[in-house]
Amino acid sequence: MGEWTNNNGGVTKFTFGPIVVYVISSAPDMSTVFTRCLDKMFIYDLIRPYVGAELIAASVPVWKRNRRILDAAFKPHVLDGYINLFNHQAARLTETMANHVDTEMDFTNIITRNLLETVSQTAMGMKIDGEDLITDSYSKAVDKVMETITDRFRYPWNILDFVFNNLSTLKKEQDEALKIIWSLSDQMVKHKKEEILDKHNHRQDYQKKGVKFQSSLEILLENTMNVENDNMLTDLQLRQIVDNLMLAGFDTTAPTILLALVCIGSYPSVQEKVYNEIINVLGKEARPILKEDLPKLPYLEAVMKETLRLYPSGTVVARTTTTEVQLENFTIPAGCHVMGHIWALNRNKEYWGPDADEFRPERWLDDAVPTHPAAFATFSPGRRNCIGEPSL
Template sequence: MFIFVLLFLLSCVYYVYFRRMRKPLYELSESLPNTGCLPIIGHTHWFLGGPEKVLKNIQQLASLVEDSGGISKVWIGPSLYIVSLNPDDVQKILENCLQKDSSYRFLQNWLGNGLFVAPVDLWKAHRRVLLSVFHNKIIDEYVDVFGEQGEVLVERLKEQINKPEFDVYKYITSCMLDIVFETAMGEKMDVQHNPDTPYLRARNAVMSIIGMRLFKAWMQPDVLFNLTPYSKQQKENIDLTHKFTDEVVRKKRMLHEKNGPEKNLGRRDLLQLLLDRETKFTDEELRDQVDSITIAGNDTTALVISYALLLLGCHQEEQEKVYAEVKGIFGDSSRHPTKADLNKMDHLERVIKETMRFYTVVPIIGRQTQKELKLSTCTVPAGVGCAVLPFAMHRSKRIWGPDADSFNPDRFLPEASAKRHPCSYIPFSYGARNCIGRHFGMIVMKSVLANVLRNYKITSSSCGRLKIEILLFPVSGHMITIEKR
């Protein structure tokens, strides 16, 4: 009996201590509008259910936040998040909070301390090196790779001419994997002709498990996750992807030590360029960086291209404008796009930008305050999570006007863009920790889309329902039909 009383008293003392230490959080929470917060569990119930339901709940939550002035709170169990849809506050968060939110830890077993998930101090050191590798002049050297793989894609799509609708994402993601493998690692994988490989199966399995874990509260504690069969499955598949990258890194390291940087003539892949830098990376660090580049560079870009085709299939007048533009550049030539060609594709670039607004493939950005941060209606203590919702911001009628739900590439004419707040449109995030591959992404999207659209006329129906699985996916796929131009 004494033991039970003692345990009860200790629990009471701990609870009082716990509440006292977190008093600033509770005071902050009480100062912000209530958006459906329940006792103890907070907003955890918003994140229960499948990926389609979770996305709908996030949209509903965003609507409540916007109605309450653009800034509010979300409690996920004992963790407090500040949610903002106000561009001024979003700018402060993304400029001042460089630490990724704790939810990104689910990616660390896979991507280690790669640029995407690295702690701030390590990220700063590595970012400086990687910026030189992702210099525009270096990325422009890969334009031939984009054109070659785009040509393979056009050839592969021939099997779908005048056939029933099909999911074009399967073709686009294979094309992008070939591009990313060749530019990041110098490996010609030929995924477009061999899409079902052990590496790709393992990669997709890991993405699926991490996506599931992010939005299932009971799967988030490691202690509970490790009791499930998913833990073993995730480890086996991560080990398989690491083995592949480790072999490439070892091979490149041996060649580099044998030949030296001065003998690496011609176009070099990003891994070679990292080996040439004065800052020396270990093999594990190189693997982390290359894996991060491969994962981040493929899925996001492939999704935007697929959504662009879907939207152009629904908006034939916009498709014809793009076709006229690329036809004017290439005529009847079947040559690959050059850098000069890509620079002329102004309307296509606006289509891509409007696609990224309409279907923001990274719907949520999570950061954590490292010091006190003053926002428009509150002051956030250190150690608090901040959630930015680009998907909701990009559809906000308050920011984009009453026609925010319509597809209009002319929103991105220079004179229109100049009038907007810099954080009203953040498909590549914003601030020092924005997407390092944004130039790579834009030119590869223009190159691949130009190749497809000058060869095929696209038809599609509405995208319909969406879901969140880390990234934004359509429930029924990117379904289109094609016919030869």
């Protein structure tokens, strides 16, 4: 679909049975649609059993409220406070991977578990004690839920709630897995809420100004605890927001790390440049990375951007038009489904040149990137973009 759209002007129309979907891989048109159209397509309802309707699958008013609150959790000073944690988790990951040197294996499970631990600490504030934070049952439960969501797409009859709920074994398996996942997030919401209420009741400054490490959950609570009681987020809403952060955190970063390693390992010249740059900055002992080191690693940054361009964790985003939308050469009526094909736009030769399908990190260093800001669409253009988008 993406390749066809790239070869046919950047806007095409597909039919899936009775459903008509407009597919876009044009930078200006995708920017227009995803700036004006904020309502998610119905397919996002499939992830609501996991994350609820508070962020990824939220209605526009709910998304606006929660996005405004969550912005505080992604301020630069908050993210800077995670650097020590990232160094700690990176050391754990490399130590585990080092046990498998000179062997062939799939590192997916090792990387995913490490990222689950990392996100558990940054999103929920789980304590760092040197032990494994994620149990096998939790990890397997996450895998089962993601597998169930995927199967609903693979076997379209399961998209129908009646079939999924009554004629499929997937619903029961999903519910059992969700009980394990929700048990952890419910426990953390309750614990952090009691902790902050206790500090508030003892007249302590629970804004924690100057504290270097704060989890997203703590920041969420701090930004809602002083609101009138009838407007406060419920424990269920808090848990669902945390579940959104958990899913978005590990399910995007884990495959990106795996793919970055595959790309680096597939190109010896790239691997050598990355290695030499890191050694020049950190020394052969490879001390922990500091915030001040990051601008000194431009080639490594280019490698990560190129990985994100070729292999975006979210290959498509989908919306429903609420009004007529005028594109450059086409008009999409109100009430239509629109799919922004991120994978295709990131490889569109109109913007990225004839080598758009090639892994070439140097393009980010020699001014070979497109001028249109939406041409690099990995974090989704428009107003409802990824909250984790860095300053690229």
